[in-house]
Amino acid sequence: MAGLPALNALPPRPASPFPGPRPELTSFDDRLASLAAVFPLYDLRNKHSLREFHGLELGLCLMLFILEKMLHFEPCTYEDAEGFVAAVVPRLTGKQISRTEGVQLTQKLLDELTNQGRPFIYEFHSPLDGQDHQIKFRLLEQQPLSLPDRDTVSIRLTETGLDLLFKSREIYRDLQFSVMQLYLDQQIRRGTFEGALQTVNELGVAVTTMELEVEALRDQIRRNVVEAVEAPAYQRLINRMKQQLDRERETFANLISLVRETRRNLASAPSGEDERLASVERLDRRLYEVAQRHLDLFNHKLELNLLVEEALLASLRSTLTVRFHLEKEFLAEVLRQNPPGQVLTRVGLLPLLRVRLPRLLGLNTFLGPQALIGRERERPPEAVPEEMDEAARRELEAAEEERQARTVDLLQRCLRLLLEPLTTGSAVHLSRVLAGAALDGWPEEEVRAFVYLVLLLHQAGKIPAYLPWDYVPGGSDLAEFALYQLLQKEPSLAGLGVVTVAAGEGTVTLPYGIEITDLVLRRGDGDAV
Numbered sequence: 006m007a008g009l010p011a012l013n014a015l016p017p018r019p020a021s022p023f024p025g026p027r028p029e030l031t032s033f034d035d036r037l038a039s040l041a042a043v044f045p046l047y048d049l050r051n052k053h054s055l056r057e058f059h060g061l062e063l064g065l066c067l068m069l070f071i072l073e074k075m076l077h078f079e080p081c082t083y084e085d086a087e088g089f090v091a092a093v094v095p096r097l098t099g100k101q102i103s104r105t106e107g108v109q110l111t112q113k114l115l116d117e118l119t120n121q122g123r124p125f126i127y128e129f130h131s132p133l134d135g136q137d138h139q140i141k142f143r144l145l146e147q148q149p150l151s152l153p154d155r156d157t158v159s160i161r162l163t164e165t166g167l168d169l170l171f172k173s174r175e176i177y178r179d180l181q182f183s184v185m186q187l188y189l190d191q192q193i194r195r196g197t198f199e200g201a202l203q204t205v206n207e208l209g210v211a212v213t214t215m216e217l218e219v220e221a222l223r224d225q226i227r228r229n230v231v232e233a234v235e236a237p238a239y240q241r242l243i244n245r246m247k248q249q250l251d252r253e254r255e256t257f258a259n260l261i262s263l264v265r266e267t268r269r270n271l272a273s274a275p276s277g278e279d280e281r282l283a284s285v286e287r288l289d290r291r292l293y294e295v296a297q298r299h300l301d302l303f304n305h306k307l308e309l310n311l312l313v314e315e316a317l318l319a320s321l322r323s324t325l326t327v328r329f330h331l332e333k334e335f336l337a338e339v340l341r342q343n344p345p346g347q348v349l350t351r352v353g354l355l356p357l358l359r360v361r362l363p364r365l366l367g368l369n370t371f372l373g374p375q376a377l378i379g380r381e382r383e384r385p386p387e388a389v390p391e392e393m394d395e396a397a398r399r400e401l402e403a404a405e406e407e408r409q410a411r412t413v414d415l416l417q418r419c420l421r422l423l424l425e426p427l428t429t430g431s432a433v434h435l436s437r438v439l440a441g442a443a444l445d446g447w448p449e450e451e452v453r454a455f456v457y458l459v460l461l462l463h464q465a466g467k468i469p470a471y472l473p474w475d476y477v478p479g480g481s482d483l484a485e486f487a488l489y490q491l492l493q494k495e496p497s498l499a500g501l502g503v504v505t506v507a508a509g510e511g512t513v514t515l516p517y518g519i520e521i522t523d524l525v526l527r528r529g530d531g532d533a534v
Contacts (some may be wrong), residue, residue, distance in 0.1 A: 011077050030132055031203075041140045042169040045118065054113055059097045066093050068144070071162055072170055080150055080159040087111045115160070119145050182211050186256045193263055198284035202291060208336070209295045212302070220306045222314060230316035232435050246306045249513075250299075255447055257296040258510060264289045278524065296510070300522050304460070307521060321437055368460055409483065417485035421454045423462075423499050423526060432527040435459070437515045449517045458484065458520055462506045463484035463524055471529075502529025 046068075049060030070089045074081040091107035094100075102110065120143075127140045144166040150159040162170070185208055192201040223240065225233035233239055271282040339352055350513060426433040444452055461484065462468060472492050492499040509525040 030318055031135060034131055034138065036139050037129055038142075039168075039172075041125075042142060042144070044163050045120070045125055045144060046128060047096060049114075049117060052113075055110075055117070057098065058094060058110060060114070060117075062097060063090070063093065064114060067114060067118070068162065068166060068170060071145070071160055072167070075162060081161070082152075083111075083115075083158045083160065086115065086160060090114065115145070115147075119147060122147070125326065156223070176499055182208070182253060183212070183256070186253065189260060190256075190263065193260070193288075196281070196379060198281060198288055202284070202288050205291050205295055209291075209298070212295060212298050215242075215302060216298075216305070219302075219309060222309065225317050226309075226312055230313060230320055234313060234317075243306075243309075246302065250302060251307070253299065254296075254303075254511065255299075257292075257299060261289070261292060261296060261510075263501070264292055300508055300510065300512070303379060303520060303522050304463075307314065307456075307519070353388060410482050413487045413490065415451055415454060416458065416484055417491045419458050420468075420488055421495070422455075422467070424501060424504065426469075427501050427504060427528050428497050432525060434509055434519075435524040435526070436511070437514065439513060444516055447516065452516050452519065456515065456521060459524065460520065463508065463522075466506055468504040468506065468526075470498055470504050472496075472499040504528060 009228070046061055046064050049055055049064045051445070052060050056064070063466065067086060067090065070086070074085070077238045087107055090111045091104070094102050124141045124143050128137055129140065130136075131138050131198045133345060142165040143163045144161050146161050148161070150157050185204060189201055189208070192204060219242070222233060222239055225236070225239075254295070259272075262283060268282065268285045269359060271278045338348065423435075423438060428437055443528050444455065447455070468488070470488075470492065505527045507525050507527070509523045511523045512520050513523045515518050
């Protein structure tokens with residue numbers, strides 16, 4: 006047509022503003038394709054003929070019905086869909102529909118979900134190449150079906166429809182971590198190391214997400230422990246930690262072994278594999294970092310259990326110390342129920358009377374205001390003796406000195422158990438320290454004290470096993486005092502230097518079902534295990 010420029014005369018498309026591919030956008034097209042599967046369902050909200058029937062909800066219900074049929078290896082016929090829609094519509098709208106309306110509604114719904122037999126096509130502009138692309142998919146497929154009594158149509162979910170429903174389940178979120186680990190294993194075996202590094206980074210994000218969930222649960226437990234423990238999020242996280250952490254830890258160990266074996270093979274291969282070897286080394290370092298953070302989740306699980314126990318005890322103590330007003334909260338409620346005289350006497354009056362009745366009983370002695378002294382209120386000055394009896398004071402001091410002596414002795418036993426293996430080696434794992442049933446026979450409170458000391462040492466990161474050091478006697482830190490006394494008594498331990506404490510691989514199970522991360526203790530020379 007006249008007046009229109011030729012195609013070859015059109016101005017060239019502007020170049021992409023990105024000088025090169027962005028690594029964070031490499032999976033943009035695939036991710037958008039996964040998101041597009043929900044577009045047809047969401048479009049049902051805007052269909053005028055389906056608006057009064059809640060098209061989005063009804064469409065998802067029908068897809069779930071078809072999935073249930075497929076799980077039982079039964080064909081979902083057109084008549085089955087009609088019967089299901091007729092049964093579900095009253096639940097959504099609160100009113101019955103006729104058979105004719107059910108047939109028309111089912112036909113309309115299937116036409117929308119199958120796009121009149123054509124694939125859904127959505128266009129998008131990709132930031133990777135600056136070009137327009139298309140996404141094609143089907144949610145449902147229909148096929149002719151011959152039954153003994155009639156010919157009909159069977160309805161099935163396509164791979165895209167199945168994937169959409171699978172991703173909408175909570176179990177998909179719980180199993181996503183394990184699926185990513187299996188995917189990483191396949192990437193390493195195929196030699197796609199750059200893609201494997203991206204998968205490891207995604208695993209790191211998943212670990213961070215779980216750490217944030219644990220932190221959020223800590224805050225909820227501190228605010229209201231009862232509501233937090235009964236919440237589905239707490240139960241789901243605890244069940245996941247119980248059922249999957251061990252399996253995920255073993256998978257991480259296998260992946261690390263596979264990566265290191267691959268690195269050894271590439272290192273011994275002929276020249277020309279330098280770039281792949283560098284990629285594997287980066288993958289090895291990053292995978293080890295993520296695995297260590299995953300091991301810390303075992304400590305988070307133990308800390309979460311201890312926090313719940315402490316919060317429940319605090320809540321119980323608070324409940325038992327709540328004060329109430331006898332007249333307003335107890336006697337008023339009894340009178341409001343208008344009980345018979347004998348019941349009123351037995352329930353409302355007798356509990357308020359004194360055990361030893363005075364000779365002259367006045368009603369104001371129990372009907373007057375109740376004098377309640379809170380525990381937090383200080384005693385009257387006359388009730389507190391000005392000076393404690395000397396014998397009682399000496400007895401109290403002796404009991405306190407005995408308690409501190411027992412605590413220091415227990416701390417020295419724990420520290421000696423941890424440090425003695427380093428006198429013959431440069432490093433030792435906690436699992437090796439406890440391999441010889443070192444804690445067998447210890448009471449539960451002493452084992453828990455050992456665990457608490459180990460957690461404190463892990464947080465500190467080092468143990469000053471040397472003399473002299475600037476220790477000021479008289480402090481309140483009994484662990485520091487116990488270590489100082491132990492080093493003075495045993496010079497062999499005082500020559501270890503600065504002992505570093507770091508998380509290792511795996512976990513250690515202690516008596517009474519306690520489980521902690523396997524720590525690594527190293528002497529000051531820094532030699533490896």
